[in-house]
Amino acid sequence: xxxxxxxxxxxxxxxxxxxxxxxxxxxxxxxxxxxxxxxxxxxxxxxxxxxxxxxxxxxxxxxxxxxxxxxxxxxxxxxxxxxxxxxxxxxxxxxxxxxxxxxxxxxxxxxxxxxxxxxxxxxxxxxxxxxxxxxxxxxxxxxxx
Amino acid sequence: xxxxxxxxxxxxxxxxxxxxxxxxxxxxxxxxxxxxxxxxxxxxxxxxxxxxxxxxxxxxxxxxxxxxxxxxxxxxxxxxxxxxxxxxxxxxxxxxxxxxxxxxxxxxxxxxxxxxxxxx
Numbered sequence: 656x657x658x659x660x661x662x663x664x665x666x667x668x669x670x671x672x673x674x675x676x677x678x679x680x681x682x683x684x685x686x687x688x689x690x691x692x693x694x695x696x697x698x699x700x701x702x703x704x705x706x707x708x709x710x711x712x713x714x715x716x717x718x719x720x721x722x723x724x725x726x727x728x729x730x731x732x733x734x735x736x737x738x739x740x741x742x743x744x745x746x747x748x749x750x751x752x753x754x755x756x757x758x759x760x761x762x763x764x765x766x767x768x769x770x771x772x773x774x775x776x777x778x779x780x781x782x783x784x785x786x787x788x789x790x791x792x793x794x795x796x797x798x799x800x
Numbered sequence: 801x802x803x804x805x806x807x808x809x810x811x812x813x814x815x816x817x818x819x820x821x822x823x824x825x826x827x828x829x830x831x832x833x834x835x836x837x838x839x840x841x842x843x844x845x846x847x848x849x850x851x852x853x854x855x856x857x858x859x860x861x862x863x864x865x866x867x868x869x870x871x872x873x874x875x876x877x878x879x880x881x882x883x884x885x886x887x888x889x890x891x892x893x894x895x896x897x898x899x900x901x902x903x904x905x906x907x908x909x910x911x912x913x914x915x916x917x918x919x920x
Contacts, residue, residue, distance in 0.1 A: 758901040766868035776899040
């Protein structure tokens with residue numbers, strides 16, 4: 656399937672609670688848009704993984720001291736040449752500079768701290784905005800060979 | 801997906817090797833990952849020097865939290881002087897192991913047979 660360049664960008668804003676149902680509903684909306692734009696399986700894998708990691712960070716760290724039903728705001732925009740995802744939690748903010756490099760030999764056996772690494776590996780850009788409680792990720796598909 | 805409370809693993813014991821397969825195709829949900837960790841830990845603790853083979857044959861997606869659980873299992877196996885092998889990892893998930901450099905930490909084999917043959 657080829658990317659239909661004439662299709663208007665597919666956009667949505669979804670408020671997600673920390674339940675599998677809510678997370679899968681949001682992923683379903685995003686992945687459905689990727690499919691309509693003809694994104695390949697590898698792209699859908701990458702985007703889904705980055706979104707999962709961003710949501711885990713938002714709920715586990717951002718909302719650590721907030722009521723369990725506090726929602727995260729997720730906005731996406733899918734076009735033929737890029738996917739933008741914006742995830743905003745209601746926590747105090749996060750400083751990505753404080754995350755240890757999990758790929759160093761001395762950190763390989765530490766079980767946490769790989770989410771941001773994966774987000775950065777699969778996305779063209781990952782930016783923390785505001786007080787650090789909002790992450791904006793952009794995915795760019797590989798040019799066709 | 802198995803019902804809540806049911807095992808999330810298929811476990812087979814052959815010639816002193818504990819073979820584990822995941823029932824879920826997606827290892828993403830934190831509660832499920834926690835349960836998987838508890839179940840595998842129980843298997844590791846059941847043998848004095850466990851030989852554990854984890855197959856990813858059915859797995860399409862996993863998160864960094866699942867990787868964290870594997871690291872915890874690996875640390876536990878090492879602590880009990882056991883051996884851990886991973887096998888049947890789909891190329892997309894293999895890439896996740898490469899990015900995180902966990903392909904250096906784990907002994908990963910293409911097939912279950914190759915993994916079984918590697919136990920000493």
